[in-house]
Amino acid sequence: MTLDVPVADTAAAAPTKTLPDAQTVTSVTHWSESLFSFRVTRPASLRFRSGEFVMIGLMGDNGKPLLRAYSIASPNWDDELEFYSIKVPNGPLTSKLQHIQPGDEIILRPKPVGTLVHDALLPGKRMWFLATGTGLAPFASLMRDPETYERCEQVIMMHTCRTAEELTYGRELVENLRHDPLLGELYGEDFASRLLYYPTTTREESPFMGRITDNLTSGKVFADLNLPPMDPATDRAMICGSLAFNVDVKAVLEGFGLREGANSDPKEFVVEKAFVGDGI
Ligand SMILES: Cc1cc2nc3c(=O)[nH]c(=O)nc-3n(C[C@H](O)[C@H](O)[C@H](O)COP(=O)(O)OP(=O)(O)OC[C@H]3O[C@@H](n4cnc5c(N)ncnc54)[C@H](O)[C@@H]3O)c2cc1C
Ligand SMILES: NC(=O)c1ccc[n+]([C@@H]2O[C@H](COP(=O)([O-])OP(=O)(O)OC[C@H]3O[C@@H](n4cnc5c(N)ncnc54)[C@H](OP(=O)(O)O)[C@@H]3O)[C@@H](O)[C@H]2O)c1
Numbered sequence: 001m002t003l004d005v006p007v008a009d010t011a012a013a014a015p016t017k018t019l020p021d022a023q024t025v026t027s028v029t030h031w032s033e034s035l036f037s038f039r040v041t042r043p044a045s046l047r048f049r050s051g052e053f054v055m056i057g058l059m060g061d062n063g064k065p066l067l068r069a070y071s072i073a074s075p076n077w078d079d080e081l082e083f084y085s086i087k088v089p090n091g092p093l094t095s096k097l098q099h100i101q102p103g104d105e106i107i108l109r110p111k112p113v114g115t116l117v118h119d120a121l122l123p124g125k126r127m128w129f130l131a132t133g134t135g136l137a138p139f140a141s142l143m144r145d146p147e148t149y150e151r152c153e154q155v156i157m158m159h160t161c162r163t164a165e166e167l168t169y170g171r172e173l174v175e176n177l178r179h180d181p182l183l184g185e186l187y188g189e190d191f192a193s194r195l196l197y198y199p200t201t202t203r204e205e206s207p208f209m210g211r212i213t214d215n216l217t218s219g220k221v222f223a224d225l226n227l228p229p230m231d232p233a234t235d236r237a238m239i240c241g242s243l244a245f246n247v248d249v250k251a252v253l254e255g256f257g258l259r260e261g262a263n264s265d266p267k268e269f270v271v272e273k274a275f276v277g278d279g280i
Contacts, residue, residue: 019059022105026080032165035134036098037073037084040106048112049119050076050145051138051238053272055109056083058096065107068093071137071240071274072112075144081108084137084169086275114138116238118151120261120270124236126227127152130212130249132160135240135274136170142238143177146186149194152236156196158221160212162203171199196225213248217255230256237269246271 023040030036048054050072057067074082087098100106116138121127127148129139136159142148148155159170174197177183183191198221200208208224215221222229230237230253237258239249250260253269261267 019105019107020065021107021109023081023108025100025102025104025106027102028100030098031169034087035085035166035169036087037082037169038100039074039080039082040108042079042081043108043110046081046110046112048072048076049114049117050141050147051116051118052112052114053138054112057093057107059107060092066093066096067107067109071114071116071134071141073137073140075141077145082140084134084140086134114272115262115270116142116240116272117263117270118142118147120263120266121236121238122261122266122268124152124268125234126154126156126236128230128235128237129155129157129159130237130239130241131158131274132212132241132245133166133274135242135245137274138240138272139238140170140173143174143195144180146183149183149187149191154194154196156198156221156225156227158198158200158212158215160200160202160210162201164201164204164206167199167201167206171197198225212245213252216249216252230258232257232259232268235268239269239271240274242275243273246273 026039026041028036028038053069053071055067056070057065060066070083072081073084086094088094131139139157143157157174159167161167177195178192187194200210202211219229237253239246250271258268261270
């Protein structure tokens, strides 16, 4: 006996992709009024280096894709892709993107690029990840990539936001990492001492306060973490924040003798903008 399945029914069972380069949202978490993260399916062919960004978006009202650059926040071994996003009031993309639900589709152009990659740095002992706001996203990927710990003995994640609530995504991510089975298997109980976390706020009281620039130039972060000052022989850094932040941190690192590198010319630090523009 053969089972007579109508062709139309079979076709209806397969998910239909309505957008170009469509990927399906699998989960969404809102961290505050202005921050959320979400996960989407990963195109089978997408290969990327942890720290890179892609263009993602939705179909605009004019029928054309409305795309923006987004750092991939998940590591390159993950089956899905994670993104960490701001909600810009009246922002063309994020005023819509913040309402996505599991099962919805987004557009994802599978062409990853970026400067925040290990290949752009010379081998070193300590790796400093320096971020404000959603500039944490590329480091959410790099912190979860075992290659980061193969390349250097210690990682220091400095993340600064205006308020403590804005630190929550990064804080939970680091806490979960310390209990991550994959990294634990690779590095054992010692792993906590390999990933140091230095979150600070600037507009709300919290255990650690102040701008990253000030905490580096005053030496406070080195004293608090019991580390020597940055040295081009041992220290490497990746910077991701607003343009003003990037410019100011770059000057601080150059003051310690570190030089800016690139994929084609690896040196001691690399920089990438977390967004383009002056303010909301
Ligand atoms: C290389 C690169 C990587 C990026 N990665 C991310 C990411 O991982 N997560 C993310 O949320 N955004 C990221 N952005 C910013 C993103 O491309 C969009 O600007 C953001 O999604 C807002 O889109 P929009 O259309 O709503 O507003 P836009 O018209 O794009 O922006 C309006 C204004 O909002 C402000 N703004 C935009 N994005 C941010 C932000 N992230 N933090 C603070 N202020 C912002 C700026 O002042 C900007 O002029 C990245 C940008 C670049 C260049
Ligand atoms: N309307 C609102 O309620 C609202 C809320 C948040 C953000 N925004 C706007 O959104 C934009 C992005 O906000 P954001 O909070 O992601 O980024 P941000 O304004 O760049 O601030 C993020 C963190 O980086 C610090 N910082 C800023 N510039 C720096 C520099 N040059 N060197 C060292 N540290 C620096 C800030 O410290 P300081 O606090 O000392 O500046 C803050 O702790 C800003 O332009 C802001 O005006 C608006």
